[in-house]
Amino acid sequence: MCGRFAAGHLTQRQMLAIMEHFLYGKSLPEGILLPAPEAGYNIKPTQQVQMVIDQEGAPVSLGARWWLVLHWHRGAAKDWKATTFNTKIETAxxxxxxxxxxxxxxxxxxxLAYYEWTGPKGKKQPWYVTVERNIPVMFFAGLYACLPSGSRSCTIxxxxxIREIKHLHPRMPVILSPGRALSWLQKADYDDVVAADYGSDWQGRIKHHQVRPFGRDDDGPELIEPYGLAV
Structure with missing residues (x-):
């Protein structure tokens, strides 16, 4: 965990505008939340994702390969073998x-959310997991690196x-509230004790439901539709 997530239909411009509004108090341009035709409901490690960083007090949206490749690596990103698309916040x-x-x-x-699977091999049941919020997106905490080639990669x-979803998997991505996202970006906390508390404020605010089993390359909004009983 986290091995798949959904970013939905928001464009880079829309995501950046949302970040600027909720983290920095800027006004949303009129019509910014209108759906765009692109969809990304089955994002996998090694694919390009959108990330936001803080540069001198302003958010900047950049693309990055989801699978961290360390800055000293001199080969191609595909030659990096360590499993670094996730890492534990407690020890990072x-x-x-x-x-x-x-x-x-x-x-x-x-x-928008992420996926988790339960059940025996060959009969895995996917679950769509998200949080209650008043904005179109949620924010994963991440780290990124830049290679000598100028390309970027990241990890979640x-x-x-937390309690409501332990039965799905013992771990979950670090999901930041807008206030914690800002302090995370601005590196307000270096202490591992403080950082380990990131994401704990969603207790009682997690939503999850079953979705239909889907293939590696399937995509589209139908992937997140409830299948079976919502929880």
Whole structure:
């Protein structure tokens, strides 16, 4: 976890405008939340995702490959073999692979929700997991790195799952409230004790429902439609 997520139909411009509004108090341009034709409901590691970073007090939206490749790697990104599309927020500050990004390269990754699977191999049941919120997207806490080629890659941080979804998986992505997202981007907290609390304020505000099983390359809004009983 987190191995798949949904970013929906929001464009880069729309996501950046939402970030500027909720994190920095800027006004939303008229019509900014109108749906765009693009869809991304089955985003996988190694695909390009949108991330937002803070540059001198202003948000900047950039593309990045979802699977962190360390800055010192000299080969192609596809040649990086370590499993670094997720990392634990509890230990990222001290691990050699992540501590530089922890100090210098934090990001947030906008999403609608993420998926989790339960059940035996061959009969896995997918679940759509999101949070109650008053904005179109939620924010994953992430770290990113830049390669000598100029390309970027990122990882999504994870934490112990909160009570409502422990039965799906023992871990979950770190989902930031708008206020915590801003302090995360601006590197207000370096302390591992403080950082381990990120994402804990969603207790009682998680929503999840079953969705139909889908294939690796399936996409579209039908992937997130309830299938079976909503929870």
């Amino acid at each position: 500050h001290e691990k050699p692979a992540f501590r530089t990004a922890w100090r210098e390269h934090r990001c947030v990754i906008p999403a 941080l994870t934490r112990p799952a």
